[in-house]
Amino acid sequence: MRVLVTGASGFVGRWAVESLVARGVEVHVASRHPGEGSPQIVRHRADLLERGEARRIMDRARPDIILHIAWNVDHGKFLSAEDNLDWLAATLELAKAASAVGVGRFVGVGTCFEYCWPAEGNCDEAATPIAPTTLYAVAKDAARRVIDEMNRFSFAWARLFYLFGRFEHEHRLVASVASKLARDQPALLSQGLVVRDFMDTRDAGEALAIMALSDVRGAVNIASGMDVSVADIAKRLGEISGKSRLLNFGALPDRLDEPPRIVAQVQRLRDEVGFNSPRSLDQGLAETYEWWLRRVP
Amino acid sequence: MRVLVTGASGFVGRWAVESLVARGVEVHVASRHPGEGSPQIVRHRADLLERGEARRIMDRARPDIILHIAWNVDHGKFLSAEDNLDWLAATLELAKAASAVGVGRFVGVGTCFEYCWPAEGNCDEAATPIAPTTLYAVAKDAARRVIDEMNRFSFAWARLFYLFGRFEHEHRLVASVASKLARDQPALLSQGLVVRDFMDTRDAGEALAIMALSDVRGAVNIASGMDVSVADIAKRLGEISGKSRLLNFGALPDRLDEPPRIVAQVQRLRDEVGFNSPRSLDQGLAETYEWWLRRVP
Numbered sequence: 056m057r058v059l060v061t062g063a064s065g066f067v068g069r070w071a072v073e074s075l076v077a078r079g080v081e082v083h084v085a086s087r088h089p090g091e092g093s094p095q096i097v098r099h100r101a102d103l104l105e106r107g108e109a110r111r112i113m114d115r116a117r118p119d120i121i122l123h124i125a126w127n128v129d130h131g132k133f134l135s136a137e138d139n140l141d142w143l144a145a146t147l148e149l150a151k152a153a154s155a156v157g158v159g160r161f162v163g164v165g166t167c168f169e170y171c172w173p174a175e176g177n178c179d180e181a182a183t184p185i186a187p188t189t190l191y192a193v194a195k196d197a198a199r200r201v202i203d204e205m206n207r208f209s210f211a212w213a214r215l216f217y218l219f220g221r222f223e224h225e226h227r228l229v230a231s232v233a234s235k236l237a238r239d240q241p242a243l244l245s246q247g248l249v250v251r252d253f254m255d256t257r258d259a260g261e262a263l264a265i266m267a268l269s270d271v272r273g274a275v276n277i278a279s280g281m282d283v284s285v286a287d288i289a290k291r292l293g294e295i296s297g298k299s300r301l302l303n304f305g306a307l308p309d310r311l312d313e314p315p316r317i318v319a320q321v322q323r324l325r326d327e328v329g330f331n332s333p334r335s336l337d338q339g340l341a342e343t344y345e346w347w348l349r350r351v352p
Numbered sequence: 353m354r355v356l357v358t359g360a361s362g363f364v365g366r367w368a369v370e371s372l373v374a375r376g377v378e379v380h381v382a383s384r385h386p387g388e389g390s391p392q393i394v395r396h397r398a399d400l401l402e403r404g405e406a407r408r409i410m411d412r413a414r415p416d417i418i419l420h421i422a423w424n425v426d427h428g429k430f431l432s433a434e435d436n437l438d439w440l441a442a443t444l445e446l447a448k449a450a451s452a453v454g455v456g457r458f459v460g461v462g463t464c465f466e467y468c469w470p471a472e473g474n475c476d477e478a479a480t481p482i483a484p485t486t487l488y489a490v491a492k493d494a495a496r497r498v499i500d501e502m503n504r505f506s507f508a509w510a511r512l513f514y515l516f517g518r519f520e521h522e523h524r525l526v527a528s529v530a531s532k533l534a535r536d537q538p539a540l541l542s543q544g545l546v547v548r549d550f551m552d553t554r555d556a557g558e559a560l561a562i563m564a565l566s567d568v569r570g571a572v573n574i575a576s577g578m579d580v581s582v583a584d585i586a587k588r589l590g591e592i593s594g595k596s597r598l599l600n601f602g603a604l605p606d607r608l609d610e611p612p613r614i615v616a617q618v619q620r621l622r623d624e625v626g627f628n629s630p631r632s633l634d635q636g637l638a639e640t641y642e643w644w645l646r647r648v649p
Contacts, residue, residue: 190501
């Protein structure tokens with residue numbers, strides 16, 4: 056079994072690769088900076104934004120399965136960046152190249168931003184309307200629609216929710232609080248009343264790997280299914296670090312345009328994909344905090 | 353006022369260009385086979401499927417408005433052809449290039465196949481659900497969704513319905529019947545009970561031109577708003593040609609999977625775009641028949 060992974064060096068991709076390798080799969084990665092290979096990982100230098108590159112990779116890697124994670128996710132910019140159009144085009148080209156060489160399965164990565172979030176309850180793959188309102192989510196949703204309609208291979212779509220973990224951009228919530236606490240600096244926060252679904256990226260990577268190797272089709276939420284407020288996340292990090300005194304709630308304004316609740320229904324992930332051993336939130340946060348402690352001077 | 357037209361040599365595009373020229377607009381066309389220019393038409397050699405080509409055209413033409421008609425519409429293939437993905441990617445690249453140079457307006461061309469056709473009544477831009485079921489229509493719809501979300505210029509989306517006229521592929525309905533009659537050959541037909549909205553391509557081209565020069569935004573049906581059965585179309589051609597005896601209804605099987613009715617609501621086209629002087633169906637059919645008479649030996 057040979058799996059081609061794009062975005063393999065990213066926040067989630069690195070853990071998907073690790074999980075695939077642990078399952079004895081031959082992993083091929085396509086990356087602009089592929090680095091050194093290993094007996095179980097074949098690395099190909101490739102820029103998927105270059106026309107024709109997808110087909111060249113396909114001819115070299117000849118994968119049975121594609122796990123396509125690569126996309127622009129530059130913090131603070133990606134929701135409205137026009138290179139979402141380039142990544143959509145690159146994704147279509149990858150799907151077309153996969154079709155041309157007879158790849159059997161294609162798993163793409165979507166986002167909770169595709170949903171029209173319900174005010175109560177959780178986002179459900181079948182029941183919750185799709186109504187993306189950012190260029191990022193519209194482009195992701197468009198990719199799903201088009202590839203699904205191709206009907207040329209087994210196709211699944213992994214919708215990621217809120218993630219945290221090692222290597223996270225320092226301006227994002229968990230990394231921001233954890234790094235401040237690790238540095239003994241105050242963490243400025245809003246009241247943090249909004250509720251989100253947070254998952255450790257290592258779990259997300261493992262779930263993607265299992266999903267790639269499964270034959271589950273259609274959209275699947277990759278998430279914890281647990282609701283936690285932003286304030287609770289910060290408080291837990293305060294307790295883990297023993298530095299709750301550094302948490303400064305209310306120092307930042309609450310954003311009025313934030314949806315109050317974004318939480319996933321995860322029945323498909325558990326029952327159909329078979330991913331049912333996520334880390335506890337406290338364990339993930341503690342390990343993330345430890346990671347930051349080792350990073351700060 | 354400078355308008356860049358893609359697909360300018362096609363079935364509809366040629367008439368859009370003619371109509372723009374008649375309105376005194378400076379027309380730029382981007383085409384793989386641009387041919388000779390004229391005082392009012394600047395022709396650029398361009399293959400929009402080549403990466404970077406959209407931006408090069410934009411730098412050369414510097415249009416105020418883009419009327420993007422080009423797409424693969426090979427008869428018998430285009431509904432499921434995978435190069436719909438290439439045309440979607442090319443369309444996104446055109447939109448991104450337009451955004452980069454500050455184009456003020458972008459009019460794209462969609463299709464009645466984007467709609468979930470109602471069993472009764474007409475397809476309405478606001479009220480009829482969007483539910484494309486072919487790769488062609490899914491890709492068109494995806495283009496609309498993404499470009500609309502860019503929100504970088506005035507954007508409108510022209511949904512074409514059933515067209516007929518000169519230069520039509522001979523295997524399509526009107527051309528097929530008209531060319532057979534012109535050759536004094538029998539025209540084999542089903543019972544022809546399904547009802548469609550037919551418009552002369554010259555009208556469709558003119559409507560596109562007016563729409564490009566307007567500031568109407570969003571989806572607009574480009575259609576006649578009149579329902580006519582396929583059998584009626586054939587009967588009228590029989591009367592026009594005086595060769596009704598060559599019409600052989602029932603010689604071909606009725607297709608069970610054909611939607612019984614696809615007809616447009618055209619209020620937006622009439623009242624907002626201001627296109628309200630279409631040819632009569634009989635006039636269009638008569639002129640099409642005359643054209644075929646001149647073509648056959």
